[in-house]
Amino acid sequence: MAEKSKSLLLPFVAAAVFAGLGRMVFQKILADKAARENRVAGPVDEKTRQWISEVVRTPREAPRE
Secondary structure (H helix, E strand, O other), rough: OOOOOOOOOHHHHHHHHHHHHHHHHHHHHHHHHHHHHHHOOOOOHHHHHHHHHHHHHHHOOOOOO
8 A cells, every 4th residue: 555645734834833933922021021121111100190191181283284
């Protein structure tokens, strides 16, 4: 009987998927580390929080020509 040829497509696809997931996890870890070191989102005091809330709720006027 003739032997079945085994396809190499599935192992290559699986390797590509795992490599992609690993790369995404690695990028996420690096981004979290950079954000922690640079204090991108630090604590906000009450005055700043109120100012941001007011600015977000107040509609802007259209620029005049």
